[in-house]
Ligand SMILES: [Ca+2]
């Protein structure tokens with residue numbers, strides 16, 4: 001979106017007026033720090049997969065790469081680089097398989113049918129439920145105690161929109177009772193014609209529940225960035241170093257002035273069917289754009305200065321300077337609401353964070369499997385196939 005994937009628990013969302021918006025804290029300023037490590041891009045691996053590559057997945061051979069952003073020559077910062085992308089540091093990633101596409105509504109429906117699973121957004125939360133994300137339960141208003149999720153408010157007040165406020169993006173988001181994965185835009189909407197679109201309104205726990213069933217897991221942030229960079233290459237975007245080569249949008253993002261004017265030159269105002277755009281060199285579709293994707297890691301804006309070199313799995317706890325008390329997990333890749341005047345999340349190095357209990361209309365996920373988890377994956381898939389047969 002918008003610079004911040006806040007949580008349902010964000011105070012700004014249920015308090016009216018600028019004062020509430022200011023309560024959520026200052027936007028992280030770009031404090032450009034010198035890159036550490038420096039040097040060239042990593043070595044691209046030719047490592048072969050240790051087992052047959054599962055259907056619908058691609059092999060990402062392990063290797064070594066420079067994670068994060070290089071300090072730009074130009075301090076006007078046209079790409080809206082954020083302080084959490086620094087310092088650039090060397091990371092080694094072991095090989096893994098990654099879903100070629102975001103998990104779709106059709107795939108999520110299969111999981112729900114097999115297990116009866118109910119997502120967080122479909123259940124009536126208590127104050128204690130919502131407080132699990134770190135929110136002071138006394139701040140939860142009654143109106144949040146109904147099944148709900150976050151949607152983009154197309155009807156926002158254009159006159160009142162003030163983009164000089166910190167976290168101004170909160171002004172175009174709303175808690176929508178009845179919004180969930182089957183009703184992406186709220187009651188009355190449906191996924192009937194969107195079965196091949198990415199599933200949305202799933203929180204971090206919902207994503208993990210699906211992946212546990214499928215014998216997969218969420219990618220770490222390092223795995224995600226390494227894969228988006230086509231195996232650790234020095235790329236600003238998954239397809240190269242130019243955003244719109246030949247004037248063509250290479251992923252589903254927002255063209256025009258967010259949130260006032262969507263020129264829609266890529267043809268999709270909201271989600272697109274997965275695989276509507278060309279994949280990157282590894283065969284990964286929508287690894288930028290369409291919907292944000294949950295990663296395994298807790299989010300900490302300062303993690304890159306202490307990240308271990310080999311297979312980093314994120315910090316022990318989260319710290320988002322924008323909302324310090326809220327427990328957040330990392331997200332990657334940007335969405336159909338990203339543009340140069342909002343978050344530029346489609347860049348390979350762009351990081352995002354979300355309250356782990358809150359799904360949104362533009363957040364989904366995909367799974368990965370590694371060598372250590374391969375047997376578990378095979379067993380899970382065999383169980384799914386067996387259950388299908390007995391139906
Ligand atoms: Ca679009």
Ligand SMILES: [Ca+2]
Nearest residue numbers: 286289291333
């Ligand atoms: Ca995506």
